[in-house]
Amino acid sequence: MNHDLSKLPDIFARYPREPQSLIAVLQDIQKEFNFLPCEALKEAAQHLDVPLSKVFSVSTFYNAFSLNPKGEKVIRICMGTTCHIRGAALIQDQLESKLGINAGQTTSDMKYTLEVVNCVGACSMAPVVIVNDKYYADVKVNQTKKILRGG
Amino acid sequence: MAITRIASPKALDKLRTECQKEQQKHPRKLMVCCGPGCLANGAAEIVSEFKAQLKKKRIKGFDVEAMKETGCHGFCEQGPLVVVEPQGTFYTRVKKKDVERIVEETLRNNKIVDNLLYTHPIEKKTYRDYREIPFYKHQKRIALRNLGHINQCDVRDYIATGGYQALAKALTTLSPTEVIEQVKTSGLRGRGGGGFSTGRKWESCARLAERPHYVICNGDEGDPGAFMDRAIMEGDPHSVLEGMAICAYAVDSSEGYIYVREEYPLAVQFLQEAIREAEAYGLLGDNILGTDFSFHIKISRGGGAFVCGESSALMRSVAGEVGEPRAKYIRSVQKGLFDKPTVLNNVESFANIPVIIERGGKWYARIGTEKSTGTKAFSLVGKVVNSGLIEVPMGTTLRQIVFDIGGGIRDNRPFKAVQTGGPSGGCLPESKLDLSVDFDTLTKAGSMMGSGGMIVMDEGTCVVDVAKYFLKFLVEESCGKCTPCREGLYQLYLLAVKISEGLATESDLGKMEQLSAVIIDASLCGLGKSGPNPFLSTIQYFRDEYLAHIRDKRCPAGVCKALITYEVDAQACDGCMACIRACAVNAITGKKGEVHVIDQAKCNKCGACFAVCNRHAIKVA
Numbered sequence: 139m140n141h142d143l144s145k146l147p148d149i150f151a152r153y154p155r156e157p158q159s160l161i162a163v164l165q166d167i168q169k170e171f172n173f174l175p176c177e178a179l180k181e182a183a184q185h186l187d188v189p190l191s192k193v194f195s196v197s198t199f200y201n202a203f204s205l206n207p208k209g210e211k212v213i214r215i216c217m218g219t220t221c222h223i224r225g226a227a228l229i230q231d232q233l234e235s236k237l238g239i240n241a242g243q244t245t246s247d248m249k250y251t252l253e254v255v256n257c258v259g260a261c262s263m264a265p266v267v268i269v270n271d272k273y274y275a276d277v278k279v280n281q282t283k284k285i286l287r288g289g
Numbered sequence: 290m291a292i293t294r295i296a297s298p299k300a301l302d303k304l305r306t307e308c309q310k311e312q313q314k315h316p317r318k319l320m321v322c323c324g325p326g327c328l329a330n331g332a333a334e335i336v337s338e339f340k341a342q343l344k345k346k347r348i349k350g351f352d353v354e355a356m357k358e359t360g361c362h363g364f365c366e367q368g369p370l371v372v373v374e375p376q377g378t379f380y381t382r383v384k385k386k387d388v389e390r391i392v393e394e395t396l397r398n399n400k401i402v403d404n405l406l407y408t409h410p411i412e413k414k415t416y417r418d419y420r421e422i423p424f425y426k427h428q429k430r431i432a433l434r435n436l437g438h439i440n441q442c443d444v445r446d447y448i449a450t451g452g453y454q455a456l457a458k459a460l461t462t463l464s465p466t467e468v469i470e471q472v473k474t475s476g477l478r479g480r481g482g483g484g485f486s487t488g489r490k491w492e493s494c495a496r497l498a499e500r501p502h503y504v505i506c507n508g509d510e511g512d513p514g515a516f517m518d519r520a521i522m523e524g525d526p527h528s529v530l531e532g533m534a535i536c537a538y539a540v541d542s543s544e545g546y547i548y549v550r551e552e553y554p555l556a557v558q559f560l561q562e563a564i565r566e567a568e569a570y571g572l573l574g575d576n577i578l579g580t581d582f583s584f585h586i587k588i589s590r591g592g593g594a595f596v597c598g599e600s601s602a603l604m605r606s607v608a609g610e611v612g613e614p615r616a617k618y619i620r621s622v623q624k625g626l627f628d629k630p631t632v633l634n635n636v637e638s639f640a641n642i643p644v645i646i647e648r649g650g651k652w653y654a655r656i657g658t659e660k661s662t663g664t665k666a667f668s669l670v671g672k673v674v675n676s677g678l679i680e681v682p683m684g685t686t687l688r689q690i691v692f693d694i695g696g697g698i699r700d701n702r703p704f705k706a707v708q709t710g711g712p713s714g715g716c717l718p719e720s721k722l723d724l725s726v727d728f729d730t731l732t733k734a735g736s737m738m739g740s741g742g743m744i745v746m747d748e749g750t751c752v753v754d755v756a757k758y759f760l761k762f763l764v765e766e767s768c769g770k771c772t773p774c775r776e777g778l779y780q781l782y783l784l785a786v787k788i789s790e791g792l793a794t795e796s797d798l799g800k801m802e803q804l805s806a807v808i809i810d811a812s813l814c815g816l817g818k819s820g821p822n823p824f825l826s827t828i829q830y831f832r833d834e835y836l837a838h839i840r841d842k843r844c845p846a847g848v849c850k851a852l853i854t855y856e857v858d859a860q861a862c863d864g865c866m867a868c869i870r871a872c873a874v875n876a877i878t879g880k881k882g883e884v885h886v887i888d889q890a891k892c893n894k895c896g897a898c899f900a901v902c903n904r905h906a907i908k909v910a
Contacts, residue, residue, distance in 0.1 A: 200592025262365030
């Protein structure tokens with residue numbers, strides 16, 4: 139797959155050209171493309187003078203990075219302790235069976251990506267589901283259809 | 290407004306008077322809480338509606354400038370919150386449609402909108418002033434002092450409350466050694482959970498001849514169920530910057546980093562804005578307040594890895610590398626960031642520093658207990674009635690926190706346990722409720738202070754499930770560098786799964802205890818060393834519950850899927866068909882008005898029927 143890499147110089151210009159900037163650069167690439175395209179990683183490695191192997195190891199170590207493209211809507215189920223004891227796992231079951239994918243996967247039509255995150259710090263509202271930037275608080279098992287509809 | 294750099298401590302005094310005068314222009318103020326909880330519940334909509342209404346209604350002496358978008362006010366449970374000061378009129382669960390009434394009745398006619406006030410769920414008493422509400426009354430706020438009272442990102446607001454006074458005091462009247470002495474006298478211990486003396490840490494760094502020295506603020510807050518640091522970084526970022534600058538002066542550093550989780554985009558944004566503003570005012574950057582002291586702060590965004598809360602892993606991550614910890618015998622104070630001497634403190638620790646410098650170490654040491662001085666912020670969450678962000682003096686008992694502040698357990702169910710210390714902490718049962726909350730007492734009881742997540746559990750929470758949850762978390766977050774942690778925790782997790790599925794024998798418990806001992810002894814860093822805690826503390830206090838899973842193949846809390854069934858209570862069922870519609874696998878049959886039946890062979894135990902039944906006719910057995 140080819141990606142528009144013309145934005146990379148912009149991203150590179152935001153940070154000092156040194157190995158230390160690697161994570162910040164990758165974060166911005168992730169934000170721009172919604173994942174880390176292979177070609178972009180190669181360019182970042184060259185630009186920052188970091189071996190590609192190290193770029194790969196950093197890209198796979200941190201949860202924030204994904205080497206696979208994500209769907210239009212990224213659904214994140216908070217799996218913090220509070221969300222867990224208030225039934226987040228049951229909500230995960232519902233979303234997984236409705237979308238036909240497991241957490242960490244993307245639907246084949248590239249519409250939805252389902253993710254589990256550790257804690258988003260909104261524990262008083264548990265369980266919490268976030269679709270792109272929209273928060274759903276105090277989610278009940280029977281509200282998953284509504285969440286998928288975007289209501 | 291044109292910004293002039295503050296050229297001297299005197300000029301700061303002048304600016305403070307000017308800022309205070311600005312504040313007095315509006316005798317009444319409207320505080321809209323924009324903390325994480327309230328935002329998730331629609332606070333942004335409330336803010337824009339207030340702006341629109343205030344513009345339209347033209348209330349005398351009350352314009353848009355009298356409204357503040359504040360950080361977390363604390364009582365997240367009741368959000369979105371709107372407070373009218375100085376009366377303390379406290380409106381809860383405010384919706385967009387309520388805004389016009391608040392503007393007309395309270396702001397124009399000085400009347401209270403009764404149905405938006407907080408009513409205590411058990412006492413049924415309604416409160417007009419939030420300071421009287423038990424949730425607030427029993428608290429003492431130092432680290433959270435400005436949250437809910439000032440504009441999140443406004444340095445002038447911060448200065449009006451006496452902000453950057455402590456930095457000025459340190460730079461002009463105290464030597465670096467005297468600053469360290471004050472912090473040592475205060476007895477402040479690391480609020481990230483380590484509990485190491487902050488003053489002594491600074492002292493060790495200051496003594497090292499090698500340069501440069503670095504100051505890092507740990508805003509990684511990886512413990513699930515904790516959001517104190519997020520609230521401080523978003524709601525009062527300048528207090529963190531000021532604390533860091535004072536530290537930098539004390540240890541002779543000119544460069545600092547704040548390591549913030551990617552999951553907290555607002556914290557990143559507000560800290561960036563706060564740094565920019567502080568630099569423009571000459572409160573950060575070169576020649577701070579016209580003195581020789583210079584200090585620059587950069588933000589480093591974390592990539593979402595729990596292990597990066599560990600000091601050496603965090604420093605490698607700041608350096609753009611994989612966050613793997615190293616062996617503990619090399620101290621990060623000596624060889625920290627880029628192998629240079631480094632002070633690493635947590636957000637809450639830094640937020641306490643300005644108050645300690647201003648009021649003196651002795652004043653701070655008088656609060657709390659002898660060995661754990663001061664106050665501690667907690668996120669009080671879970672099955673508790675009043676959940677939110679709190680701060681109490683050290684030595685407050687768990688019972689006071691859960692019952693006086695937290696209002697007890699939801700739906701009047703029996704209390705079961707309170708979990709503190711995040712994945713490395715433990716669960717304490719009812720018999721431990723009268724323990725004093727301080728570093729040493731909690732550790733002795735088999736849990737730990739941790740960074741301040743306090744998760745309350747009721748009888749519907751299964752401790753085996755909780756242990757399994759934390760172990761899974763740790764397995765996923767283990768960096769994989771050392772074997773005891775990588776493999777040991779995984780085996781421990783598999784055994785916990787076996788118990789939750791009713792397949793374990795009692796000898797498995799022995800295996801788990803043995804394995805735990807090895808993991809604790811042989812792991813490289815704190816993640817592995819405390820990894821077995823979720824299991825050890827639950828088996829210590831809830832062995833019976835483990836045995837119920839093993840011997841009786843029963844989950845008393847009704848959580849472990851393999852051991853429960855959902856059934857319809859024929860007495861309670863009115864045949865409304867709600868559960869039939871909710872069931873995704875068509876396991877429920879029955880006609881309208883008739884008792885429904887669940888086909889156990891088809892049921893996948895998703896819990897949807899249980900959630901939709903208004904008559905509580907679905908029972909878990």
